Amino acid sequence: MAGKIATRNAYGETLVELAEKYPELVVLDADLSGSTMTKFFAAAHPDRFFDCGIAECDMAGIAAGMAADGLKPFINSFAMFSTGRIYEQIRNSIAYPRLNVKVVGSHGGVSVGEDGATHQCIEDFSLMRAIPGMLVCCPCDGNEMRLAVKALMEYDGPAYLRLQRLSTEIFTDELEGYSFQLGKGCTLREGSDVSIIATGLMVSKALQAADMLAAEGISARVINIHTLKPLDDELVLKAARETGCIVTSEEHTVIGGLGSAVCELLGEKCPVPVVRHGVNDVFGRSGSASDVLEYFGLTAQKIAEKAKYALSLKK
Amino acid sequence: MVKLYGKDLQLMAARARLLAVDAVHTAASGHPGGSLSCMDIMTALYFNELNIDPSNPRWEDRDRFVLSKGHCTPALYSVLALRGFFPIEELKLFRSIKGHMSGHPDMRHVPGVDMSTGSLGQGLSTAVGMALAAKLRNKSHRCYAVCGDGEMEEGQIWEAVMAAAKWHLDNLCVFVDVNGLQIDGRTADVMPTEPLDKKFEAFNWNVIKINGHDFEQIFSALNSARSFKGKPTVILAATVKGKGVSFMENQAGWHGKAPNDEQFAQAKAELEAKIKELEGN
Numbered sequence: 001m002a003g004k005i006a007t008r009n010a011y012g013e014t015l016v017e018l019a020e021k022y023p024e025l026v027v028l029d030a031d032l033s034g035s036t037m038t039k040f041f042a043a044a045h046p047d048r049f050f051d052c053g054i055a056e057c058d059m060a061g062i063a064a065g066m067a068a069d070g071l072k073p074f075i076n077s078f079a080m081f082s083t084g085r086i087y088e089q090i091r092n093s094i095a096y097p098r099l100n101v102k103v104v105g106s107h108g109g110v111s112v113g114e115d116g117a118t119h120q121c122i123e124d125f126s127l128m129r130a131i132p133g134m135l136v137c138c139p140c141d142g143n144e145m146r147l148a149v150k151a152l153m154e155y156d157g158p159a160y161l162r163l164q165r166l167s168t169e170i171f172t173d174e175l176e177g178y179s180f181q182l183g184k185g186c187t188l189r190e191g192s193d194v195s196i197i198a199t200g201l202m203v204s205k206a207l208q209a210a211d212m213l214a215a216e217g218i219s220a221r222v223i224n225i226h227t228l229k230p231l232d233d234e235l236v237l238k239a240a241r242e243t244g245c246i247v248t249s250e251e252h253t254v255i256g257g258l259g260s261a262v263c264e265l266l267g268e269k270c271p272v273p274v275v276r277h278g279v280n281d282v283f284g285r286s287g288s289a290s291d292v293l294e295y296f297g298l299t300a301q302k303i304a305e306k307a308k309y310a311l312s313l314k315k
Numbered sequence: 316m317v318k319l320y321g322k323d324l325q326l327m328a329a330r331a332r333l334l335a336v337d338a339v340h341t342a343a344s345g346h347p348g349g350s351l352s353c354m355d356i357m358t359a360l361y362f363n364e365l366n367i368d369p370s371n372p373r374w375e376d377r378d379r380f381v382l383s384k385g386h387c388t389p390a391l392y393s394v395l396a397l398r399g400f401f402p403i404e405e406l407k408l409f410r411s412i413k414g415h416m417s418g419h420p421d422m423r424h425v426p427g428v429d430m431s432t433g434s435l436g437q438g439l440s441t442a443v444g445m446a447l448a449a450k451l452r453n454k455s456h457r458c459y460a461v462c463g464d465g466e467m468e469e470g471q472i473w474e475a476v477m478a479a480a481k482w483h484l485d486n487l488c489v490f491v492d493v494n495g496l497q498i499d500g501r502t503a504d505v506m507p508t509e510p511l512d513k514k515f516e517a518f519n520w521n522v523i524k525i526n527g528h529d530f531e532q533i534f535s536a537l538n539s540a541r542s543f544k545g546k547p548t549v550i551l552a553a554t555v556k557g558k559g560v561s562f563m564e565n566q567a568g569w570h571g572k573a574p575n576d577e578q579f580a581q582a583k584a585e586l587e588a589k590i591k592e593l594e595g596n
Contacts (some may be wrong), residue, residue, distance in 0.1 A: 014457070023503070026451070044572075047451070048451070050447065050482075052474075052483075053474075053477065053478070054480060055471075055477070055478070057436075057437075057440070057470075057471040057474060058439070058440045058471055058474035058475050058477075058478055060474075061438075061439070061440020061441045061444060061471065061475065062440050062441070062443050062444035062447060062475075062478065063444060064430070064440070064441045064444060065381075065430065065440065065441035065442060065443060065444020065445040065446075065447070065448065066444040066445070066447060066448045067444075068379075068422070068429065068430055068441065068445060069379075069445055069448035069449070070448075071451070072450050089434075089437055089440075089471075092431070092433065092437060093431070093432075093437045093440070093441055095435070096431055097421075097422050097423055097430070098423065098432040129430040133495070153480060173326050305543035
C-alpha cells in the first residue's frame, strides 16, 4: 500500500465501509466532523449521523441510550474532550453499565501541533485505562487503524480508540508476519539486547531507533502495542525475560499510559529495568507538529538514547 | 395488566411509599425525601402509563423509563417490586452487600431498570438517546424520564434539552419533580432553577404544569404529551418532598437520611393508616 495517511482519515473512511454491513452502526460527533473525519460517514449516511453540537457530555449520554437499545454508536471529538471533558459520563453512563459505545479521540498527543496545550491530550490513555472494563487502543498507522476499527465494530463492550491528526507513512501492510488482533501486540523486529515497546506514532520511530542501535551493534527488539488495555502480558513478559531490559515509548504523559502498564506488569511478574519514554509530566505547547515532537524529544534519536540507558541499568 | 385508576392508584402509591421508607430504614441509608415526592408519578407510570411486561423486562417494544434523579431508587425499586419485576422481599437487601439492590439504579442487576443512573444530569441524555434510537428504527414505543428540580442545575440537562428539541423527539416525555428542595436547602436559595416553564418553552419543548400528587392531572398531562407532535414534552410537577410522612414533608434534611426505629414506627403508622383508609373505601 505505502503512502501517507493520518489515522483519523483511515478511521473516517473505514466507518463508511462498515456502514452497509452493520446497520446498527451510528456515528455521533460534537461539531468537529470535519476534523475527526466522521464527515465522510455524515455525507454517506446522514440518517445515521448525529451532530450533537458542542455538547460532548450529552453526546456520551445519547450514545449510552442508543447502545442500551442495541445500536452500536461511535462517539467522536478531540481526545481532550472525548476523554477529559466527559470522563465521568464515560465512566458512569457508558462503562459502568457496560454499554457498547466506542469512544473515539482524534487529535491525540502533542502532534496536534499549533493548537497548543489545551488541545494536546496527553492523558487519554491514563484516564481510559483507569476505568474498569474499558478497552484502550491506539493504532500506529492507517493500515492498522482500518483493522482496528473493523475489530472494534465486532467487539461488544466499551472501548477507547485514539486517532492521530498527523499524516504518517503506512508501513504495517508491508511487514512480514504482521497481523492484527485486539489485545495482542506484535513483534515487528526481533532483538536480544533490549526491547522497545511502543504505541501509536512512536512505533515507526522505534523501528528507526532499532536501526540506529543496530549500527552500534545493539540488537533491539521492537514491539507494537496497539491495545494498551488489556495489555498483551505474555508478549511483554517474554520480552522482559529474553532481553532483560525495556524501553516504552508513547506520545503521552509517562504517567498512567503504556509505560505505566508495562511497569505494573513487570514489577509484579518479572522485575527488569524499564525506561519510560514519553512526555515528562508537563503540558504541551504550540508549534508545528514536527517542531513540537522534536521539542518534547519524541524522536527516534531519543528512543535510541533511552535504550542505551536501559542497557546500562541491566549491567 | 389491568390499568389502575383513582383510589386503586392512591392505594398502590401508599403501599409503595411504605415499601420505600421500609427499605431505607432497613438499609439505614438512602433517600426518602425525593422518593416520596415522585412516588405518585412513578405509580402512575408503572401501573397505568408504561407499556411493559414484568415477565419480559427486556421486551424490545416496551416503553423505556430512565430515573435521571437516580438516588430515588427507593421509589423505583418499590414500584418495580409491586409491579412484579422481582419479589418484594428483595427490597430488604436494598444497599446491602448481600444483594444487587444497589443504592443507585443498576440496569445490569435489577430487572426492569432500563438505564444505570445516579450521577445527576446524565440520565436525561440517555433518555434522549433511547428516543432517538426508537425514531431511527421506526418503533412506536415511548421514552419517559423523571428528573429532579435541583438536577436542572446540571449543565448537561440543558444540552439534552437542546438535543431533544433539535430532533423533535415527541416520543420523549420528561417529568421534573419540582419539590423545591435539595441537599443544601431550598433550590431557590442554593441555585435558582425557575422559571422552568419559560426555560423549557424557550428551548422549544411542549410544557405542562401540574400538581404532581393529583392523578387526574398526571394522566391529563400524559395524554396530552402522547398526542403532541413535533416536540418533546416536559411535565413540571409541583410536589412535596417527603410526601406522605408528616415529619418528612418539606424538610430538606430528609433528602438523604434514614429514619431511626422510632421515626420509622411513626412513618409506618401514618402510611398504614392511609392504606387502611383507602382499602376501607
